[in-house]
Amino acid sequence: MSDPILLAEGLEYAYPDAVMALQGLNLRVQPGRRLALLGANGSGKTTLLLHLNGTLRPARGQVRLDGQILGYDRAARLAWRSRVGLVLQDPEDQLFSATVAQDVSFGPLNQGLSDAEARTRVDEALASLRIAHLAGRPTHALSFGQKKRVAIAGILAMRPAVVILDEPTAGLDPHGVAHLLGALRHLQDSGTTLVFSTHDVDLAYAWADDIAILGAGRVLRQGTAVEALADSNLLGSAHLRTPTILALATALRDSGDLEWSDAQPPRTQGELVELIRQRSVHARN
Amino acid sequence: MSDPILLAEGLEYAYPDAVMALQGLNLRVQPGRRLALLGANGSGKTTLLLHLNGTLRPARGQVRLDGQILGYDRAARLAWRSRVGLVLQDPEDQLFSATVAQDVSFGPLNQGLSDAEARTRVDEALASLRIAHLAGRPTHALSFGQKKRVAIAGILAMRPAVVILDEPTAGLDPHGVAHLLGALRHLQDSGTTLVFSTHDVDLAYAWADDIAILGAGRVLRQGTAVEALADSNLLGSAHLRTPTILALATALRDSGDLEWSDAQPPRTQGELVELIRQRSVHARN
Amino acid sequence: MFAIDRHAWANRWRDRHPGERLLLAGGGLLILSLLPVFTTAPLILLVMTIATVAGAGIPVRDLLAFMAIPVGFLLTGAPFLAVSLDLNDGIRLAFSPAGAMTALEVTLRSLAALSCLALLALTTPVVELVALLRRLGVPSAIVEIMLLIYRLIFLFMEQAITGQHAQAARQGYSTFGRSLRSLGQLVATLLQRALQRARRLETGLAARGFEGELRVLSPVHALSWPRLLRIGVLLGAVSLLALRLDRWLG
């Protein structure tokens, strides 16, 4: 196992109105992988994300970036946020400028880049999310899915090593989800580490390399997707459920209809259907 | 087929910024059933819902309630909204009062009920959604799922014959979805007609009696859930996809592993797993 | 979101009529205004603190947190009263014994008054106090607007905080100039969203028969006459004791 790029150790945090949000949370983020933070509403996902980019400061515990314990003075936070980008759930919360290109340029300009450099970054970020054609459009006239992608582009333009996304697929239709995941995959291929929070077990199973299951302000289990989702009791107690594809694939293996190894389980509808087809072709031959 | 309780005929509507939202839309809502309006973002779902309760007035076409063409004067709208309740997607758009009980009392009082009657309605509505314990709680301190249920209670307290819900499960975790659907099922058992919009094909398939597929401001197809979802090309062109359970059940039938009739297809993860188990028990016997 | 509000909704007196606390806190402020400060203030401070902590069950720590910011203001403000400024002979600052007495008086009165405010604010939801305004002749349109403001404050605060987090994530507060610009963008966006929310609420409430008025059921809290009487007696006793002590101290 390589050294984690981000490491949260014993985080504790309570909101001003005394609601305890994190209660001794430990998490490791491996570089270059996709980590899903899977948890029900109120399990502390968003609070954790705000700790991972230094927005919130834990009452106890610490966050390490590349092994270094992070400070909370201004300079440290600025450096931290250049390495770790955070995309919040509601794009309305993070689009402040009149046009798409202006909005995406906000981060690079704040980083002190020149106008020309910022422009390059904007073009790059929009292209990597396949929304270059939106550059001149007014932000308020975008569809929800477009706003979501513009918000992500605003972070990408800062070229962070880790991109953290809060519920990236919330509110998107199947087509929008596919489009977004395609763009994120492209991002990962270029070496970016991805962390995303979700309560969608099917999404986490289909799309994450690693999963951390959150409940009551703690990480209840962390491992590869299959490891983390194996225990249906744990999932139930976290107000979650077993992913549909995994449940069916398991039932089909139990009934002797299908064979697959834990190392390479079917993850998506397409993969499972394919497996069923192949088997029936086999059976016929 | 019984007479529709709501009937939309040739609805056309354009927003002030000239975006055409409905383009000759026809829809029939059968009494006592659950109808899903399934469509991608921007397909006109919300605009349609706002027509069904008389909030928006079509440029062309008409809406019939119990066979009567509906008017748009004040009295007609009030009467209409007493019969047809609308729950918006974001509960924050419908909750305005400081405590739950106060908020829920708003509709009944507007209907001209006495304080005592309104109080009874509030208690009833809260009980039917299993949130009686929240009555005295401040609205702003509720969780998202609780807010959603309080917003629905605010409509139920008016005792509408039809309840329309815009994306009722959006933002809810698996546990919250299960809880909400349980409450809505209970509502249907008492004779209420339910119409809900969603872009979640799995939800629509698992939970609707009838489905209308929307695309580009029209109903592309309406029928029972299985009928409406049979054509995967149509779903693709509407930016949707085949529900996972239906896709797998079909693959398993095609491969000869499973038998089921179109009249009673497996709808949920549980049903399909059960079917697989039964078959393997059969096979062994 | 606000610690004060959380206590107001969940304390031992939650189900009692807000008029009772209003009488206690308001009566405390009244006698504090009418009677000699040096003897009345400590008594009021004592009574209100005991009522808040032992009566309503507010933890001492949270009561102290309530007092912390205003007391900070007091500690920086009051010393100014003890200093006199002589303008005749150039500008000269000097300690003034009379001013020191004023400073002490102001400090005592502020602390006592603050304890009355704490009792009221920590035990009574703002909306229940606002509802009482209707009886004082405040037009119902104003009262309804106040109640709605209360509800929307939480919504908009959340958006403001989240918006600032989002801007900070993009280095929006890295320099003074950028901070100002980010804050300006945030405020403009918040206003736009506030107005959008008003329009969406109009649709949402129309579905519930909204025609302009925002009438809802009032919560039923029975007014307890025995308790009101006891509060009256308590305030009377404090007044008498304060006067007696004042005479005794001469």
Added chain:
Amino acid sequence: MHIMEGFLPPIHAAAWTAVAVPFLVVGARRVVTLTREQPQTRLLLASAGAFAFVLSALKIPSVTGSCSHPTGTGLGAILFGPSVMAVLGAIVLLFQALLLAHGGLTTLGANIVAMAVVGPWVAYGVFRLTRSLGGALTIAVFLAAMLGDLATYLMTSIQLALAFPDPTSGILGALTKFGGVFALTQIPLAVIEGLLTVIVVNLLTQYSRDDLDALAFAHGGAK
């Protein structure tokens, strides 16, 4: 800066409350008329009021590093007009006292006079005057917000000076004392608030004309 609970002598607290009342009555009448003509105005005004509360809770970036909050009087007066602002400002001040322990009940009247009456009226007056003299919108907004802010603090200084005249040099000396302290801390903040308000109004006029039109009702369409 709010005058805290109990700080003013009772007579002064009562007197300032009496001064505030007529402004509130006039403002309330205007609000009642507006809501009668257009019932939905309730929602719009409530949103405006909640916005004003949130605005006053935001932290202003400061050069020195100490924390401060915008008063919002200038922006509020320009957007909503001074008579409506008196009511909204009073509501915000009451809520600040009860939710945040900023200000107080006995000092509510004095704080209303300074922050919800004097500040907004000065801001509004400066804004109209500058505009009618042909000043650019940016200049008018800056002056309105800055002077509205300073007027608020000047008024607070006067209130404190009247309540606590200097033992040697009387009210004038006290005013110099309080005013001097406030001037030192407040002039930079007033300038910052002026700049901030310019940024906000510029953004709104560029990208959000409809919203400004929607608000213009509150003061008879004044722009």
